[in-house]
Amino acid sequence: MTAVQWTLAQRESSAPPRTGPVRTCIGCRKRELAADLLRIVAQTSGTDSVAIVPDPRRRLPGRGAWLHPSSACLSNAERRRSFGRALRVSGKLDISALEHYLENRHEHS
Numbered sequence: 001m002t003a004v005q006w007t008l009a010q011r012e013s014s015a016p017p018r019t020g021p022v023r024t025c026i027g028c029r030k031r032e033l034a035a036d037l038l039r040i041v042a043q044t045s046g047t048d049s050v051a052i053v054p055d056p057r058r059r060l061p062g063r064g065a066w067l068h069p070s071s072a073c074l075s076n077a078e079r080r081r082s083f084g085r086a087l088r089v090s091g092k093l094d095i096s097a098l099e100h101y102l103e104n105r106h107e108h109s
């Protein structure tokens with residue numbers, strides 16, 4: 001076996017084919033493996049304010065939406081008002097928790 005072949009074999013064994021459920025990012029509308037997206041849910045806490053919160057453990061109840069964990073997709077989603085549409089909520093949306101989460105997250109680019 002040549003060195004090149006060995007390298008290819010290594011790469012294949014260390015990177016198994018990535019399959020799984022596919023979701024659509026509400027920011028850029030690209031389809032992506034759910035494992036690579038951040039789940040977000042809407043939490044109605046007060047009367048007319050709806051908090052959009054990250055759900056990295058995917059355990060929160062309720063209707064969820066999916067977003068690339070990047071500030072670009074976040075601002076895209078905000079500009080397109082994708083949160084309300086995807087999460088079926090209306091009123092004032094508070095995305096500060098989500099912004100905070102993304103700001104403190106180390107983005108792997």
Ligand SMILES: [Zn+2]
Pocket residue numbers: 025026027028029030067068073
């Ligand atoms: Zn995206």
